[in-house]
Structure formats: C-alpha cells, structure tokens
Amino acid sequence: MAESENVVSNKQVLCRELFVGFPKASYLQIGTSTIQLKVPQGSNAVLVKNLYLSCDPYMRGEKDTSRDKEFHSFVVDSPLIGYGVAKVVDSSCPDFKEGDIVWGITKWEEYSLLTNLKSLVKIQHTDVPLSYYNGILGMPGHTAYVGFHEICKPKKGEYVYVSSAYGAVGQVVGQLAKLMGCYVVGSAGSKDKVDLLKNKLGFDNAFNYKEEPDLDAALKR
Numbered sequence: 001m002a003e004s005e006n007v008v009s010n011k012q013v014l015c016r017e018l019f020v021g022f023p024k025a026s027y028l029q030i031g032t033s034t035i036q037l038k039v040p041q042g043s044n045a046v047l048v049k050n051l052y053l054s055c056d057p058y059m060r061g062e063k064d065t066s067r068d069k070e071f072h073s074f075v076v077d078s079p080l081i082g083y084g085v086a087k088v089v090d091s092s093c094p095d096f097k098e099g100d101i102v103w104g105i106t107k108w109e110e111y112s113l114l115t116n117l118k119s120l121v122k123i124q125h126t127d128v129p130l131s132y133y134n135g136i137l138g139m140p141g142h143t144a145y146v147g148f149h150e151i152c153k154p155k156k157g158e159y160v161y162v163s164s165a166y167g168a169v170g171q172v173v174g175q176l177a178k179l180m181g182c183y184v185v186g187s188a189g190s191k192d193k194v195d196l197l198k199n200k201l202g203f204d205n206a207f208n209y210k211e212e213p214d215l216d217a218a219l220k221r
Contacts, residue, residue: 010035012079012109031077035111039092045115046096048086050106054134056082056168080108085123085130093117101126103133135168156181161219162203166193171201178202185219187212 014031039045059082084106088096095117096102104120106112114120123133154160160177164170165186174197177184186197187209197206212218 006037007034008037008111009033010109010111012107014077014079016076028080033109035113037089037111039090039113043115044093044117045091045113046088046093046102046117046120047090047111047113048102048106049089049111050084050086050109051101052085052131052134053106053108054083058082079112081105082108083119083134085133086112096120096122101130154180154182157183159183159185162186163209164188165197165203165206171197174201174203178204187218 010033012031012033014029016027016029019027035047037047039047059080083104085101085103086106088098088100088102089111091097091100101123102120103123104114105116106114123130152160154177160174160182162170162174162177162184163186165174166188170186174184174186184203184205186194186203186206188194188197188206189208189210191208194206194208197203207218209215209218
C-alpha cells in the first residue's frame with residue numbers, strides 16, 4: 001500500500017484558550033487534520049484509535065508547569081489531553097501489538113500517535129464495559145485503591161474521614177471503606193453533594209465544609 005493510502009482524516013477537539021471558571025463552548029472547537037495510520041519508522045510509538053475519553057478537572061491545562069509537559073501543558077489549537085481507552089492500530093513497541101486494547105494518556109481525537117508510553121497499560125480483562133476503565137477501573141479507582149489499602153491500611157470498625165468525598169477518587173475511597181466495615185464520614189461543598197454521599201453512595205454521614213467554621217468540631221460531632 002502506498003504511503004498516501006495510509007493517510008486518513010482525523011477529527012479533533014481543540015483548545016482555543018485556557019479554561020477559567022466553568023468550561024464554555026467557546027473554549028473549544030472541532031477541527032480536522034490528517035494522520036498516517038503507520039508508526040514512523042525508527043520511532044518507539046503506538047498509534048491508537050480512541051474509543052472512550054475521560055473528562056476530568058485537571059484537564060483545564062496549565063501554561064507553565066514543572067510536571068510532565070505532554071500531559072499538563074496547555075497549547076492553543078491543540079487537542080485536549082487526558083486519560084482514555086483505545087485500540088492499537090500500529091506499534092513499534094514490543095509491549096503492544098495491533099488489536100490490543102489499552103488505557104492511558106491520549107488525546108481528544110479519533111486517532112493518536114503516542115510517544116510517551118509510561119502511562120499506557122494493556123487491558124487484560126475485556127469482559128466488562130471498556131468505559132469502566134475511565135472510572136472505577138482507571139485512574140480514580142487505582143488511586144483510591146493504592147491510597148486506601150497501601151497507605152491508610154484501615155481495619156474493620158475504624159472511623160474514616162474522606163475530604164473532597166464527592167470527587168471521583170473520594171467517592172471510591174468512601175465505598176471501599178464501607179465494604180471493609182468502617183464508619184465513613186465525607187465532606188463536600190454543597191447540600192446536593194452531601195445528599196448524594198449519604199443517600200446514594202452509602203456514607204454513614206457527610207457535611208458541607210463551607211458551613212462548618214470549625215472542622216475539628218464537625219468531625220467530633
């Protein structure tokens with residue numbers, strides 16, 4: 001097949017400006033580029049077709065940062081960057097082959113050429129909806145599990161307080177704690193969030209931290 005026959009259109013969600021406050025439609029635009037469906041010769045990369053993309057607060061972007069630039073930097077007229085589930089189209093990395101389903105840092109576009117492979121994980125279990133890997137089986141679930149089991153090391157009957165309990169990680173931590181037999185209290189920033197923690201996610205109690213001038217007193221209560 002000639003090289004030109006490998007080139008296809010690639011729809012993208014592009015950043016127009018740095019997010020400030022709540023996201024607005026004007027911050028984003030749909031664009032179309034082209035991409036070759038082959039990994040460049042001599043590179044260590046993976047070409048994927050994106051299947052599911054995660055939308056998270058950290059994706060607001062930062063203009064200047066000391067962290068991983070490919071993940072966190074904000075570039076005007078470039079695709080959003082975040083976690084997602086994808087299918088390998090081509091690979092020059094021995095850890096991944098065509099047809100593999102993977103999870104990791106990708107871009108908001110139909111096809112992505114990934115060169116930062118540190119975060120890329122091959123999904124072994126495909127008997128659950130793949131979208132779960134952007135939630136409970138992905139970053140929030142992994143972060144919650146490691147932090148809760150390996151750092152906190154809770155025991156049945158202990159009291160567990162979860163700050164920012166309405167967030168993706170906090171929700172999972174609270175439910176893990178309940179499954180282990182702990183008494184779980186969470187804090188969040190609105191009445192609706194507090195109600196969800198108590199009535200849907202099974203927290204034993206929860207409070208709005210914005211209404212509590214004394215956190216110690218609130219926790220004792």
